[in-house]
Each structure stands twice: as structure tokens, then as C-alpha cells.
Amino acid sequence: MRVLHVHRISGIGGSERHLLTLLPALRAHGVEPAFVGLDDPRGEPEPFYAALSEAGIPFTRISAAAADPGVPFRLARAARRLEPELLHTHLVHADVHGAAASLLLRVPLVSTKHNDDPFRTGAFRYVERLLARRARRVVAITEALARFNTDRVGIPRSKLVVVHYGLDAPPPAWAGNPPLQIPAEAPVLLALGRLVRQKGLDVAVRALPAVRRAHPTAVLVVAGEGPERAALEQLAAELGVADALLLPGRAGDVAALLERAALLVHPSRWEGFGLVLLEAMLASKPVVATHVSSIPEIVLDGQTGALVPPDDPAALALALARVLDEPGSLGAAGRARALEQFSADAMARRTASVYADAIRTTASAHESTV
Numbered sequence: 001m002r003v004l005h006v007h008r009i010s011g012i013g014g015s016e017r018h019l020l021t022l023l024p025a026l027r028a029h030g031v032e033p034a035f036v037g038l039d040d041p042r043g044e045p046e047p048f049y050a051a052l053s054e055a056g057i058p059f060t061r062i063s064a065a066a067a068d069p070g071v072p073f074r075l076a077r078a079a080r081r082l083e084p085e086l087l088h089t090h091l092v093h094a095d096v097h098g099a100a101a102s103l104l105l106r107v108p109l110v111s112t113k114h115n116d117d118p119f120r121t122g123a124f125r126y127v128e129r130l131l132a133r134r135a136r137r138v139v140a141i142t143e144a145l146a147r148f149n150t151d152r153v154g155i156p157r158s159k160l161v162v163v164h165y166g167l168d169a170p171p172p173a174w175a176g177n178p179p180l181q182i183p184a185e186a187p188v189l190l191a192l193g194r195l196v197r198q199k200g201l202d203v204a205v206r207a208l209p210a211v212r213r214a215h216p217t218a219v220l221v222v223a224g225e226g227p228e229r230a231a232l233e234q235l236a237a238e239l240g241v242a243d244a245l246l247l248p249g250r251a252g253d254v255a256a257l258l259e260r261a262a263l264l265v266h267p268s269r270w271e272g273f274g275l276v277l278l279e280a281m282l283a284s285k286p287v288v289a290t291h292v293s294s295i296p297e298i299v300l301d302g303q304t305g306a307l308v309p310p311d312d313p314a315a316l317a318l319a320l321a322r323v324l325d326e327p328g329s330l331g332a333a334g335r336a337r338a339l340e341q342f343s344a345d346a347m348a349r350r351t352a353s354v355y356a357d358a359i360r361t362t363a364s365a366h367e368s369t370v
Contacts, residue, residue: 002032003355004084006075006101008064008093010043011250012051012174013194014275015090015114018141018165020048024055025166025348031355033057034082036075038064038093047174047252058082064093072100079105086110086355092120096127099134108362110354112139112163115272116148116293117198125153132159136358139163139351141273142294161354164297166347167278167338175252177223182246182260186217187324190261190285192251192276193268195226200267200290203313205232207267208241210317215324219244220265223251258283263323269310271295278342281334286327288319298342304334 003026005019012020023033035052039045039061052059060081062074075097079087088110089098095111102109111131120128132138132155139161140146146162149155182188189211193199201222211218222232222245229247236245251257254276258264264280266289277298280287287305289295301307306319323330 001030001085001355001359002034002083003086003088004034004036004079004082005088005090006036006038006094006098007090008038008040009045009048009061010040011045012048014273016048017171017275018114019090020051020055020171021165021167021344022347022351023052023057025344026352028345029348029352031348031352034084035059036078036082037061038071038075038097041065051172051174064097071097072104075101076104086359088112088355090114092124092128095131099131102134108136108358109134110137110139110358111135112141113145113149113272114141116145116152116270117272118270121152129154132156135159136361137161137354139354141165142297144294144297145272148293163347163350163354164342165273165275165278166342166344167275167282168344170255170258170279170283173253173255177251177253177256178248180221180246180248180260182219182221183217186219187215187262188260189218189220189263189265189320190257190280191220191222191224191265191267192254192257192279193222193224193266195222195224195228195232195247197228198269198271199224200269200310201228201232202235203267203311203316204265205235205241205245206239206313207317207320208236208244209239210314211320211324212241212244214321218324219246221246221248221257221261223248223254223257225250254279255283258285261285263288263305263320263327265316265320266290266295267308267310267316268292268295274298278338281331281338284331284335286323286330287334288316288323299334300337303330304337305330
């Protein structure tokens with residue numbers, strides 16, 4: 001079956017990395033994947049398309065400013081050339097435009113929900129409920145996210161199916177990393193993600209003074225871009241740890257950063273999945289993260305890492321220092337768990353079954369109206 005994925009593209013984040021793994025893996029399960037990118041004019045989409053091209057996935061691109069009413073029509077025209085049997089949309093921009101385009105194309109729709117962002121529980125939840133009526137199936141990437149979509153957004157549980165992200169190795173490099181001036185003996189606490197409030201990076205900075213008292217040469221490397229850069233730098237200066245915070249920008253080679261790191265720190269306030277958790281586990285690195293959203297489904301406290309309450313710098317510092325002192329088998333156990341429970345093949349197989357079910361129920365519904 002030919003399935004067309006739709007996503008707004010401004011760079012390579014978690015959902016984009018997910019697609020770069022999922023689309024090639026689907027081929028082994030009878031799915032011909034294709035892609036339409038809704039290009040954010042403010043973003044940097046080129047690395048994503050280069051990776052998609054290298055994977056041999058056919059794609060087309062359309063300009064998609066946020067409030068452009070012509071996007072669904074351009075999307076439908078682009079999709080017709082790829083002749084899909086089903087549309088699969090990712091995140092809210094693609095969900096809105098894709099639902100309209102699927103009506104124009106008269107093909108079934110599947111939508112994946114990638115996060116539990118609090119804005120989805122506000123007025124937009126009524127839009128999501130309408131969109132869910134159009135979708136044959138709604139994929140949630142964790143059990144926690146399925147509960148969020150049912151309990152707080154209002155999507156019927158009968159529409160939802162859980163398909164975990166899958167990954168077999170840290171991502172290949174799409175660019176180099178800026179040089180980091182770090183002493184060879186310094187333990188690196190690595191954070192990967194956008195510099196936004198959701199990721200709780202300010203909590204990691206607040207934890208740094210206590211970590212440095214136990215490990216004076218420890219440094220926090222935060223690889224990513226976002227609006228909180230200046231605030232994080234100011235906070236580090238106020239706490240006297242400006243020399244221990246490195247903000248090198250977006251990581252072009254995640255694997256290289258993970259190889260240098262002692263552990264991954266992921267102090268999110270909420271999280272849809274946290275693909276960086278899998279990346280760190282596959283690199284045999286312990287994970288210190290918050291006990292929120294889906295994270296406990298991935299990281300097992302005391303077995304593959306340490307989980308702490310959100311917004312608690314003292315607890316985070318204690319956990320970081322403890323793992324630096326005694327990493328034990330946390331990294332090895334994390335890698336074993338990632339390979340056993342979160343493989344790319346298992347993700348692709350489950351996704352293909354969702355497509356088959358969506359197409360089958362669409363055909364049944366059509367027959368019942370004839």
C-alpha cells in the first residue's frame with residue numbers, strides 16, 4: 001500500500017528523527033512510504049530532506065505559512081501525484097491541513113499524536129476532537145499519551161492505538177558539531193533538545209552548583225536552539241557556574257556527543273516520548289530524567305537510570321552526582337532494554353497493521369452505505 005506522510009518541517013527534532021527511522025522501516029512490511037513536507041518559511045528544513053533523499057523516500061515540498069488557507073489545496077494537488085491509499089499526518093499543522101486534504105482526496109486518514117503539550121487541553125481540544133472524527137485511527141506514541149488524549153483532550157479511546165517509537169542505533173550525523181573546549185577528565189552531563197521551558201533545562205542549570213561541589217570539573221552541555229538561550233546563560237552566571245555551561249547549538253552529530261558524555265540529563269516538565277532517551281540508551285549511557293508523562297515507560301528507575309520529580313533541582317543534583325559516582329550497569333541495561341523493547345522493526349510492523357486496519361474499516365464503512 002502507498003502511504004503518504006505529512007509533517008510541517010522546520011528542522012530535525014524528535015518527530016522528524018522518528019520519521020527518518022519509520023519510513024524506511026515500513027518497506028519491509030508491505031508499505032510504500034512517501035512524504036509531503038509543509039515547509040515552515042522560518043525554519044531550516046534542508047538537512048531533513050537531505051536525509052530523506054539519502055533513504056530513498058520520494059517526497060515533495062510545499063510552502064506552508066501557519067495561517068495560509070491555500071495549504072490544504074496545495075497539499076491535495078501534491079498528494080494526487082503520489083497516488084496514496086492513505087494519509088498519515090503528524091502534529092497539529094499537518095493534522096489540520098491533512099484532514100481537509102484527505103476529504104478532497106477521498107482517502108482514509110491516520111494521525112499520530114507526538115506530545116502532551118498543555119495547550120492541547122485548552123480551546124484547541126475541540127478542534128482535535130473534530131479532527132479525530134475524520135481520522136480512522138489516532139496513534140499515540142506511549143500509553144501515557146493515550147491516556148492524556150482520552151482524559152484531557154477528549155479523543156475517544158476506541159480511536160486510539162499505541163505504537164512506541166523505535167530505534168536501533170543513535171542517528172547518523174547530518175553535520176559536524178562545533179568544537180567543545182572540555183578537559184579530557186571532565187564528566188559531561190549532556191542534554192539534547194530545544195531550549196524551551198518544556199525541557200526543564202533551567203532546572204539542570206540550577207542543579208549544577210551542587211553537582212560541582214561533588215564533581216568540581218563536571219560540565220553541562222546543552223545541544224539545541226531555542227528562545228531560552230539568553231535566560232539559561234544569565235541563570236548560570238547568577239549561580240556562578242557560567243564556566244560549566246556550554247551551549248553549542250543544534251547537534252549535527254548526536255552520536256559523537258553521546259560518546260563523550262557520562263550520562264544524559266533530561267529534566268522535562270512534560271514529554272511526548274523523548275527520543276533522545278532511546279538514543280542515549282542505545283549508546284549505553286545512563287539517563288537521569290524526570291518522572292513525568294511517558295518517561296517512566298522508557299527509563300526504569302534504578303535499572304537503566306534515575307527518575308526524579310520535575311522542578312526539583314536538589315533531587316536532580318543528588319541523582320546526577322549519584323550516577324556519576326556509581327554508574328554501574330545502568331548504561332548496559334539501558335541498551336539491552338532499548339534493543340528488546342523499542343526496535344525499529346517492531347514500530348514499523350505495528351504501524352503497518354494500523355494502516356491495514358484503517359483501510360479495512362474504511363472499505364467496510366463504504367460498503368455499508370452502498
